[in-house]
Amino acid sequence: MRPFTYVRPDSAQAAIEAFAAAGPGARYIAGGTSLYDLMKLDIERPEHLIDVTAIRGLDGIETDGDRLRFEALAPMSAVAINRVVLRDYPVLAESLAKAASQQLRNMATVGGNLLQRTRCLYFRNGAGGVSAGMTYPCNKREPGSGCAAIGGLDRGQAVLGQSRSCTAVSPGDWPVALVALDAYVEILGRQGTRSLPVADLYRLPGGTPHLEFALTPGEIITAIVVPKAAAGRQSTYHKIRDRESYAFALASAAVALDMAGDTVRQARIALGGVATRPWRAVAAEAQLAGKQLTRETAIIAGRAALTGAKAGDHNGFKIELAARTVADALMIAAQRKPA
């Protein structure tokens, strides 16, 4: 691993100043479960690490009033067992509980998890590090070098939102649930504070897959805010994996329903595991509005969620799998007791 300087400021403002003082090559590090991992693979090469985990008073969980507010340094494991979250927003609790392992959920923060990088095999294993078989081109890792996943072993790659430069899947579960609930992040930078919908935090790869997040250098996500919604009670995060637990999604669906009896007033649907960013399925939501929810309408909505999906050589199964994942998620959510 390449050498770096390391500081551990105790306030967000001090962290931002340290970032600015460090200059190019500076990175924030929180739980480190993604960044430190990629540093070991020589994919991330920070010259200066600003550890934000000593910042005081940035790990609170607020559930009073008309919103949930999770400060960025709250561990994923803490939010996953919050009583209000468990009762009123199972989609959030499940997205966290089904991510990684308890060890990693204890380390990873809810803010840092939003910035987790892709698990694309060619991105992760192709840098020529000790654990890599050989070096592969990757436009995300080395802009302009090409994409080995396209035409390669692409079973895990995206079927939505990909470009001719990149088909890497956005790996998160929690961001998918947040996008379904119209959450936004609070961001602190040298110019002050701003907020941004979680959905807008993620860029499509287009011709610049190395640019993943809509943050400017030095900005810190300080909190995640979820507007309260009655639909939270009838919600679920349904995740389909190669093994029963502790794996990334092949396909996942975050669903929250506002129902009048058997009729859907409004459905919120987002997909994970199949797209290059957390994927809000607007067409599927429109498809369901005002309809009775049955197994038949659920699968029609599921197929609508995959509108425009394009398969590569080995990942065509994901299109039908994701459609059925959405349908199953809708049926699970509908069985839950409304508020």
Add this chain to the structure above:
Amino acid sequence: MDGGERSGDDSSTITRRTALGGTAGLAAAVLIDAGAAVSAAPAPPPGATLLIKPIVNGRVTPVTIDPRTSLLDLLRELLGLTGAKKGCDHGQCGACTVHIDGRRVASCLTLAAKTDGRAVTTIEGLADGDGLHPMQQAFIDHDALQCGYCTPGQIMAAVACIREGKATSRASIREAMSGNICRCGAYVGIVDAIADVAGKGRRV
């Protein structure tokens, strides 16, 4: 809180590691000197060392590290605590599981620098002297291992699993233990051991 530190005089104990010629204890002693304290700016130059003071198995343990050091490498290579194992070194196998401030973590993905002032408990800190921790005894009773490489991580995760209140059913135990891989396939015995300790209602 986690179990107390191990009693007894470690320096007189012949371990597998010392028998194999390791000099980890000496290395740690040599490395205990002044490094840059972990604090805010100004940043030390690249390559500078850090002085950290984790509380390892109940003992304040000042040690000077390269900032790149993982907690796992600190424990194994600098402090001679080789119970936590290096399996994948990428947070995927659970063999390196230890507790920080009572919560289980993957020590391979934890920057050692983060443990300054925090309580780190390893498998070596779990037993009460020569008396095995109930979970260690249960692993023996239920034949919950074959080669044993994953076992220290399994046991640290298992203790946390019970403390977290997740050992309520075999399904819940399996889910809570999914971060610990056993390539020998001793999973049935592992679940038996955890269910046994949890069923006896003993404080772990």
